[in-house]
Amino acid sequence: MKPSIDTIVAIATPPGEGGIAVLRVSGPEAVAIVDRRFRAPTPLASAASHTAHVGAICDAAGERIDQVVCTVFRAPHSYTGEDVVEVSCHGGTLTSRRVMGVLLETGAEMARPGEFTKRAFLNGKMDLAQAEAVAELIHARSDAARRISLEQLAGRLSSEVQTLRRSLMDAVGLLELELDFAEDGYEFLDRSKIRELLNDAGSSLRRLLESYRAGKVFRDGVKLVLTGAPNAGKSSLLNALLKESRAIVTEVPGTTRDVIEEGLSIGGVLFRVVDTAGLRPTSDPVEREGVERAHEQLRSADVVIWVVDLMAPIQPTKEAIESIGSSHVIVALNKSDVIARSSSTRMDIEDDSRALRISAKTGDGIQRLEEEMLAVAVGRTPSDNTEGATVTNARHYDVLRRASRSLTLALESLEGGKTGEFLALDIREALNTLAELTGEVTTDDIMNAVFSKFCIGK
Amino acid sequence: MAVSEMKYDVVVGGAGHAGLEAAMAAARMGASVLVVTMDCKAIGRMSCNPAIGGTAKGHLVREIDALGGEMAKIADATGIHFRMLNLSKGPAVWSPRCQNDREAYSREAGKRLGSIEGIAFLEDAVVDVAVEVGPKPFPHKLVGVVTAKGKRVSCRSFVLSSGTFMRAIMHTGLTHEKGGRFGEGASYGLTERLESLGFVSGRLKTGTPPRVSLESIDLPAVEPQHSDSPPRPLSFSTQRIENRLIPMYLTYTSPTTHEALRRGFDRSPMFTGRIKGVGPRYCPSIEDKINRFADKDRHQIYLEPEGYETDTVYVNGFSTSLPEEVQLEGLRTVQGLEKVRMLRPGYAVEYDFFPPHQASATLETKLVMGLFFAGQINGTSGYEEAAGQGLIAGINSALRSRGGGEMFHVKRSDGYLGVMVDDLVTKSTEEPYRMFTSRAEYRLLLRQDNADRRLTRMGAKLGLVESATLARLDAKERAIVRLSTLTSRTTVAPSTINGHLEAVGTETIDAPDKLIRLVKRSEVSLEGLLGVSELWSEGALDFAREGMDERTWSEVVEQVDIEAKYEGYVSRQREQVLRFDSFEEQAIPGDLDYDRIPSLSSEGRERLSRMKPETIGQASRISGVTSSDVSVLMVFLKE
Ligand SMILES: Cc1cc2nc3c(=O)[nH]c(=O)nc-3n(C[C@H](O)[C@H](O)[C@H](O)COP(=O)(O)OP(=O)(O)OC[C@H]3O[C@@H](n4cnc5c(N)ncnc54)[C@H](O)[C@@H]3O)c2cc1C
Ligand SMILES: Nc1nc2c(ncn2[C@@H]2O[C@H](COP(=O)(O)OP(=O)(O)OP(=O)(O)O)[C@@H](O)[C@H]2O)c(=O)[nH]1
Numbered sequence A: 001m002k003p004s005i006d007t008i009v010a011i012a013t014p015p016g017e018g019g020i021a022v023l024r025v026s027g028p029e030a031v032a033i034v035d036r037r038f039r040a041p042t043p044l045a046s047a048a049s050h051t052a053h054v055g056a057i058c059d060a061a062g063e064r065i066d067q068v069v070c071t072v073f074r075a076p077h078s079y080t081g082e083d084v085v086e087v088s089c090h091g092g093t094l095t096s097r098r099v100m101g102v103l104l105e106t107g108a109e110m111a112r113p114g115e116f117t118k119r120a121f122l123n124g125k126m127d128l129a130q131a132e133a134v135a136e137l138i139h140a141r142s143d144a145a146r147r148i149s150l151e152q153l154a155g156r157l158s159s160e161v162q163t164l165r166r167s168l169m170d171a172v173g174l175l176e177l178e179l180d181f182a183e184d185g186y187e188f189l190d191r192s193k194i195r196e197l198l199n200d201a202g203s204s205l206r207r208l209l210e211s212y213r214a215g216k217v218f219r220d221g222v223k224l225v226l227t228g229a230p231n232a233g234k235s236s237l238l239n240a241l242l243k244e245s246r247a248i249v250t251e252v253p254g255t256t257r258d259v260i261e262e263g264l265s266i267g268g269v270l271f272r273v274v275d276t277a278g279l280r281p282t283s284d285p286v287e288r289e290g291v292e293r294a295h296e297q298l299r300s301a302d303v304v305i306w307v308v309d310l311m312a313p314i315q316p317t318k319e320a321i322e323s324i325g326s327s328h329v330i331v332a333l334n335k336s337d338v339i340a341r342s343s344s345t346r347m348d349i350e351d352d353s354r355a356l357r358i359s360a361k362t363g364d365g366i367q368r369l370e371e372e373m374l375a376v377a378v379g380r381t382p383s384d385n386t387e388g389a390t391v392t393n394a395r396h397y398d399v400l401r402r403a404s405r406s407l408t409l410a411l412e413s414l415e416g417g418k419t420g421e422f423l424a425l426d427i428r429e430a431l432n433t434l435a436e437l438t439g440e441v442t443t444d445d446i447m448n449a450v451f452s453k454f455c456i457g458k
Numbered sequence B: 001m002a003v004s005e006m007k008y009d010v011v012v013g014g015a016g017h018a019g020l021e022a023a024m025a026a027a028r029m030g031a032s033v034l035v036v037t038m039d040c041k042a043i044g045r046m047s048c049n050p051a052i053g054g055t056a057k058g059h060l061v062r063e064i065d066a067l068g069g070e071m072a073k074i075a076d077a078t079g080i081h082f083r084m085l086n087l088s089k090g091p092a093v094w095s096p097r098c099q100n101d102r103e104a105y106s107r108e109a110g111k112r113l114g115s116i117e118g119i120a121f122l123e124d125a126v127v128d129v130a131v132e133v134g135p136k137p138f139p140h141k142l143v144g145v146v147t148a149k150g151k152r153v154s155c156r157s158f159v160l161s162s163g164t165f166m167r168a169i170m171h172t173g174l175t176h177e178k179g180g181r182f183g184e185g186a187s188y189g190l191t192e193r194l195e196s197l198g199f200v201s202g203r204l205k206t207g208t209p210p211r212v213s214l215e216s217i218d219l220p221a222v223e224p225q226h227s228d229s230p231p232r233p234l235s236f237s238t239q240r241i242e243n244r245l246i247p248m249y250l251t252y253t254s255p256t257t258h259e260a261l262r263r264g265f266d267r268s269p270m271f272t273g274r275i276k277g278v279g280p281r282y283c284p285s286i287e288d289k290i291n292r293f294a295d296k297d298r299h300q301i302y303l304e305p306e307g308y309e310t311d312t313v314y315v316n317g318f319s320t321s322l323p324e325e326v327q328l329e330g331l332r333t334v335q336g337l338e339k340v341r342m343l344r345p346g347y348a349v350e351y352d353f354f355p356p357h358q359a360s361a362t363l364e365t366k367l368v369m370g371l372f373f374a375g376q377i378n379g380t381s382g383y384e385e386a387a388g389q390g391l392i393a394g395i396n397s398a399l400r401s402r403g404g405g406e407m408f409h410v411k412r413s414d415g416y417l418g419v420m421v422d423d424l425v426t427k428s429t430e431e432p433y434r435m436f437t438s439r440a441e442y443r444l445l446l447r448q449d450n451a452d453r454r455l456t457r458m459g460a461k462l463g464l465v466e467s468a469t470l471a472r473l474d475a476k477e478r479a480i481v482r483l484s485t486l487t488s489r490t491t492v493a494p495s496t497i498n499g500h501l502e503a504v505g506t507e508t509i510d511a512p513d514k515l516i517r518l519v520k521r522s523e524v525s526l527e528g529l530l531g532v533s534e535l536w537s538e539g540a541l542d543f544a545r546e547g548m549d550e551r552t553w554s555e556v557v558e559q560v561d562i563e564a565k566y567e568g569y570v571s572r573q574r575e576q577v578l579r580f581d582s583f584e585e586q587a588i589p590g591d592l593d594y595d596r597i598p599s600l601s602s603e604g605r606e607r608l609s610r611m612k613p614e615t616i617g618q619a620s621r622i623s624g625v626t627s628s629d630v631s632v633l634m635v636f637l638k639e
């Protein structure tokens, strides 16, 4: 794990389309890192604490990404107790992610779950009585992040990352063999095998990184449409997911008439959540137009949540749900707070494996629903890239990006004719980074691989 | 030697490679020391290969020397063949190795041990320990030991360094006998006694090859391997090696050998399951190699004479526990050994060890204050590993006997010694542990050439290093600064340097350039540049050298050269060390109750409770402990 002297960054607000997203950068290099990409009349380095500065964030090539406001908080007078810069972006979710990408490439590290809070605590910014709560928060967030990450690291992506790891293990194994077993006659091994392994790993990393940058998910997010009968609780669910009161909720069926769209980031995946009018035949021309638009949204949805009101006398049939034509439907059985689990009003729709009980009101089951959304989204989206796996999770992207940086250094050493110990340094760094996705690689693992393939020992 | 007053600061149990360093270090630090060992003529005996050093082990030897230990000096005095391994690679993995006269080594070790004031000897075996209730967090505190002959010795510290002897059984074919080493007995009682105090023990296995007669080898049929010339000493304080050097010989097994040995597999204690202990995979027996690498039609064999006077030759690469007659039949199919006489068959030995997570980074056990484990008893294998642990345990046994105060440990970022002990205590081990350079994450910093610069000051602070050695290091450091300043300030013209550049086979320059930039090239050596007198202004080099002796000066030149070449990498590693160190300094109380920390993962909690890490750094290296566990722990400890 990384010690706290890294400078970390994360998007601090759940971003809304067109709204303002705030990125928080914290650590000893916070001001310096932002300054490197910030174009303004005066640099942040000379800014006093608690001052805001208007300027532009540009990428490494100097191309302007967004007009931003940077607020500087000097240690120890900040949330974390370290130097903090908060970057408020205007251009919505996509822009804030691009700004984050630029800062990551400039030397910031992506914050781990609960890390801002942990730093705040360790720097004495919180009451000691909160220790237990802070510890629990770190535990819970890490746990959730791990589960989400594992769910997304399935199928093709997982096998591609495993192959990548194996190439690196093999390469480092060959190098270590040469370094530690000269006495056994393994002194001058052919470099071409190592070059081949590293090149394979490098191109697979590049392809994965590219799949993220070019991916639909990164560009547009996953389009998630909420549908169901009027009054089922679609708007309530939207609010529950956003954790804010965005859409109007009333007990009157037919409240929502137009399409409402909001951005939401779950486990590093961007969702565009669309709330629509409840589906029913109606004579009201405004509502009819709303239902028409709802159908339109459904046709272009990546994922659909069909919200079912457990209290309603008539339940939709499986056929009705299937008639949407989208195979990526999650059925959310809402208002579980009023219908007890053991209730005899159990419906056959509940037997549907895709059905989840939730309560938009109490928040019960929402986390499970979010995980399901991610799982379905990831299964749904790799469509643009037929070559191989697609990376959709920003955290995965960050890990791969850092691994790729180490691999580039290793390849430079190789081309520069450097001996094995230099190459091994960076390859192992890459493996250590990948460990965040694949699990740890210890020296013993490397040695095991060596012992199983080569005859060693006096 | 008569022992009158049976009361000592430190008792050392077993004068093998670990015990000898432990006793000497403790005595040098002013402790009164009693060495109890089963055979006073076997002090520092080389049970197996009569060689010191090798890849990574050579690093350990240099570090032991830098810190004030004996191993390198004994090896230099008794070496018969010296080589620097891995010279084709970068200096981080260069490793010195020497062959020794086996008898002379042990004699020299005994002589040195005997020459130190404050050490008494007792030829006996330790069979029991006396303990009282310990101060927190220790359940027990050591107050004395009891020997097989019934002697009671009171002491504050006890270093157990009994090697491969605890409940040891030696196997050759299907016959076996009790004993820890050829011709020596085993040691009983202590394992059970320590188990009753709460320790867990395990069983490991190692093996040794047959010894053959030099006279019976067809020398013209095998390939001689000569010593480096001039040989490089292992010790920083040996000026030069003047010993007579003799060659070793290289030969190979053949498919016929493999066939002959295979015929004895049904009588192998390994394959028939008689041996239960786990053996090292990096040091497999010849039968293992044949079995697992069936497609390899030959294996390398080094024939290593065990000394000047002796006819005995060690058959390196032929470790085996097959029946005696099968060993002989196999040997006689090896090129050059057709008529060989076998003096002694190879054998395997099984012995008790204590999984090392039960000790801390000082090698003191977590259960008994004042009890230290060092060497093979901790699950390691090899003389150098044993000696390194002996030194650390010896230092701490003396510190402990003074009562309280800060104990000593080496960080992973300071040396292979630190890497080894940290691996042992945070990962424990299931097979005999040996050092590899790949275990050291700061490999580029932890080189054998700079062991003195990393560790000698620590040794001096402890009182283990002579003042002359320290003065030499100070002079060396000053000269390094002067020479590197000189090199980075010197600018050279193409006309003065191109001849040299051409001669060493690298690109010439067209414009004046900084000398230091040329040193960075792998083809260019600073030593070579020193020979180009036009480069240096009058008197500049003499000023840098300041009348320094040849050996020290060449070390200075080497340091400046290496640091220039690896500057970028070295500074990256230094940065990593900085991050690493911030974790090593955060202590965890020894009696922390992990059940009181609800937000730990269940696996993390289980591991932490068992391993009882001493620092956040150690905790983070325990497998199964996640980074969120570490964060949770940090938050909790702050409370
Ligand atoms: C057969 C054999 C094969 C080996 N093969 C290899 C190999 O292939 N590679 C390798 O790296 N290493 C090998 N070794 C290991 C190497 O010899 C040891 O690692 C090293 O000697 C360990 O040092 P030590 O100080 O821990 O113990 P040792 O050198 O074994 O010394 C232990 C000493 O303790 C004494 N002693 C034991 N019990 C007591 C007691 N209760 N009280 C008092 N004194 C006691 C003994 O008499 C002995 O002098 C082998 C050892 C043996 C015996
Ligand atoms: N008890 C309970 N009531 C809920 C829950 N979710 C929604 N409701 C209530 O159900 C009613 C309808 O909720 P809305 O969110 O407006 O439903 P909708 O599906 O958006 O309805 P339309 O926009 O009219 O199609 C409101 O009175 C909500 O308070 C829930 O989980 N439990």
Ligand SMILES: [Mg+2]
Binding pocket: A234, A235, A236, A247, A248, A249, A255, A256, A276
């Ligand atoms: Mg609504």
